[in-house]
Amino acid sequence: MTSGKSLGLKQKFINHCRKKSVWVLPFNSGGCNGCAIELLTCVSPRSDVERFGILVKGSPRHADVLVVDGPVTTKLKDRLLRIYQQMPEPKAVVALxxxxxxxxxxxxxxxxxxxxxxxxxxxxxxxxxxxxxEAIIHGIIKAMGKIGGLER
Ligand code: SF4
Structure with missing residues (x-):
């Protein structure tokens, strides 16, 4: 049987791994696409966010950080909420x-x-x-700190 203490250590270890390797899910909630295009430049070889352990993924069930741009239209509000609820804990939200x-x-x-x-x-x-x-990458790195239980 696993004790509460070892569970805590296990969770600490998982969180440590997570903060060094976060999967990011972009969500455009109805803006002009300007922010979405800037986010796309972050995943180009020029910015190379993978050196920070950041990987863009399309599945909420595997994502650690939700990056949202746009003002949230009424049509997308419920989908945004469902996607957020599908993400496992610990998770963070970055607003672009x-x-x-x-x-x-x-x-x-x-x-x-x-x-x-x-x-x-x-x-x-x-x-x-x-x-x-650069500001977007800095924001995602701050979110990584939150996931690992550390402020950066
Ligand atoms: S903040 Fe809004 S209007 Fe400005 S670029 Fe981003 S999505 Fe477009």
Whole structure:
């Protein structure tokens, strides 16, 4: 039988491994695609985020960090929530750009359900419209620290 103490050590070890190798799931919640394009440049050989242990994956069940851009439209709100719930713990959410923070240029539109933190908890805010790739990478690295139980 496993004791509570060894379970804690096991979880610590898993979290240590996780913080050095996070799988990132991008989610465009209805923005202009500017942030999504900047995020794509991060996974190009020029930025080479794999040197930090960051890998982009398309499955919420295998993802550690959810990266959301856009103001969250009413059509995508329930899908976003379901995807967030499908992700295993520990997990972190990174909000890209001004849209998830304040609805940005979409503020006042009839079909916007955001800001993002009304729908799911947000761990890291990355400002900009759109944010630069360096800022996006920095935001994901901060989220890695949260997953490993460390602030960076
Ligand atoms: S923050 Fe700016 S670039 Fe990003 S989705 Fe919104 S409008 Fe587009």
């Amino acid at each position: 750009g001004s849209c998830p923070a304040s609805k940005g240029i979409f503020d006042g539109c009839y079909d916007v359900a955001g800001p993002l933190d009304k729908i799911i908890p947000v761990d890291v805010w990355v400002p900009g419209c759109p944010p630069r790739p």
